[in-house]
Amino acid sequence: MRSIKHFFEQSWLLIVASFFFGLLIAVTNAALSARITWNATAKLNTLAGGLLPEAEAFAPAKETLDIAALGGKPQTLALYKATKGDETVGWIFTAVGSGFADKIELVVAVDARFEKLAGFDVLASNETPGFGDQIKYDYFRNQFKGAPAGTLTLVSGGNSETIDAEIVTISGATVSSTAVVEAMSHYLVQVKEQMRQKGLIEP
Amino acid sequence: MTTNPDGQAGAYTKTLLAGLWRENPVFRLLLGMCPTLAVTAAVKPALTMGFCVIFVLICSNIMVSLMRNFLKPHLRILMFTLTISTFVTIADLLLKAFLPAMSEKLGPYVPLIIVNCIIICRAEACASKSPMLMSVIDAIGMGVGFTVTLCVLAGVREVIGTGKFFEIQVMPSGFVPWAALTMPVGAFITLGFLLGLVNLISRKHS
Numbered sequence: 001m002r003s004i005k006h007f008f009e010q011s012w013l014l015i016v017a018s019f020f021f022g023l024l025i026a027v028t029n030a031a032l033s034a035r036i037t038w039n040a041t042a043k044l045n046t047l048a049g050g051l052l053p054e055a056e057a058f059a060p061a062k063e064t065l066d067i068a069a070l071g072g073k074p075q076t077l078a079l080y081k082a083t084k085g086d087e088t089v090g091w092i093f094t095a096v097g098s099g100f101a102d103k104i105e106l107v108v109a110v111d112a113r114f115e116k117l118a119g120f121d122v123l124a125s126n127e128t129p130g131f132g133d134q135i136k137y138d139y140f141r142n143q144f145k146g147a148p149a150g151t152l153t154l155v156s157g158g159n160s161e162t163i164d165a166e167i168v169t170i171s172g173a174t175v176s177s178t179a180v181v182e183a184m185s186h187y188l189v190q191v192k193e194q195m196r197q198k199g200l201i202e203p
Numbered sequence: 204m205t206t207n208p209d210g211q212a213g214a215y216t217k218t219l220l221a222g223l224w225r226e227n228p229v230f231r232l233l234l235g236m237c238p239t240l241a242v243t244a245a246v247k248p249a250l251t252m253g254f255c256v257i258f259v260l261i262c263s264n265i266m267v268s269l270m271r272n273f274l275k276p277h278l279r280i281l282m283f284t285l286t287i288s289t290f291v292t293i294a295d296l297l298l299k300a301f302l303p304a305m306s307e308k309l310g311p312y313v314p315l316i317i318v319n320c321i322i323i324c325r326a327e328a329c330a331s332k333s334p335m336l337m338s339v340i341d342a343i344g345m346g347v348g349f350t351v352t353l354c355v356l357a358g359v360r361e362v363i364g365t366g367k368f369f370e371i372q373v374m375p376s377g378f379v380p381w382a383a384l385t386m387p388v389g390a391f392i393t394l395g396f397l398l399g400l401v402n403l404i405s406r407k408h409s
Contacts, residue, residue: 013273017282021289028293032300039303101311126310130386 040123044094044107047121048080051109052090055082061091063198067190070098070183077191079200088112091200093191094123097183100175102126104135106183110149114192114201119145120184125176132176140177143167149188154181215340218329222344229352230401234320238312239353240390246369249357251305253350255294255313260322260342262290267330268338274331283326284317291316321349359393360384 048058061079069075080092090111097104104125109118119141127133134140146163153166154177160168169177195201228234242248266286274282295313298306325345330338361367364384366374383389
């Protein structure tokens with residue numbers, strides 16, 4: 001009994017402060033989360049528009065995809081359909097890779113038949129400026145435009161202007177390059193398979 | 204305030220001005236070097252970081268001052284960290300909601316304010332020993348001092364490194380920007396020169 005009393009004498013302020021600060025963060029988060037989500041959606045739409053410029057609208061597909069994330073954890077992935085009038089011009093989804101400093105979140109765009117990549121852009125990353133953040137640069141991203149929408153391979157040498165399944169790594173940023181290529185390959189294969197199973201693309 | 208017979212007004216003014224020059228956190232105490240070097244490639248991110256630090260400093264100093272009579276010596280650092288991390292999280296959420304592009308630009312350096320020595324130093328040196336008003340004035344002085352320093356450093360780097368100030372072209376068209384100044388090496392060199400300049404001025408004054 002005495003030890004419990006001693007515990008509360010010593011730590012009551014910490015306990016009270018933890019509850020108070022936790023509540024403060026919860027209230028702030030509740031007040032701002034809708035706006036933060038809206039910002040993220042707006043950014044996704046902007047990036048998607050850049051990847052599929054012919055598209056007039058992006059709408060979430062009715063079907064969600066159940067895939068395994070890179071670590072093996074089950075994930076429900078939202079799929080967006082890019083349309084021009086009534087015609088589907090492509091598909092958009094997000095992929096997450098493990099970068100040098102933190103997770104790298106990518107927006108991936110593929111054509112309507114899921115045969116070729118329309119490209120990717122970086123939704124969120126904390127890669128080192130000047131090194132890992134070169135994954136955002138056009139010279140690296142352009143290698144993906146028109147590449148087959150399937151397993152990609154990272155190579156250390158070669159012509160980065162040749163569009164195929166071989167992606168030339170960024171010198172000095174091997175971890176970031178690998179993270180992008182691994183995430184793309186991992187997600188592309190699974191998303192394609194799931195979309196076939198759900199009848200969204202032809203087998 | 205100037206007619207206060209206890210000399211409180213003088214103490215407040217002294218505390219307010221201390222952060223700007225005599226105890227400037229960057230130039231005189233060499234605290235908070237991580238954001239000083241990392242976010243000063245341009246004035247806009249430097250100013251945003253400065254405002255975030257002012258917000259966290261004021262809020263954490265108020266809270267620490269309010270709880271100062273109940274603080275147990277062996278738990279005080281834990282309490283400071285808990286308080287600071289709460290307000291840093293709130294600042295981070297505010298940035299993500301209202302300045303998403305800047306939040307992305309500042310990246311991990313906003314959450315890293317939690318371990319910024321200036322804030323924990325002011326909690327320990329001032330807020331845990333002073334009443335609330337004095338703690339708030341100390342926070343404003345130190346926060347403004349930090350922000351001004353960041354902006355001076357960022358101004359020099361942005362003008363010489365890109366030819367722009369606040370993203371507006373200020374240098375003549377023939378000017379060749381020293382791109383190195385926008386890189387990490389430029390941060391160290393500029394800080395070194397400014398520290399030397401501050402030392403020179405303070406030696407002349409003394």
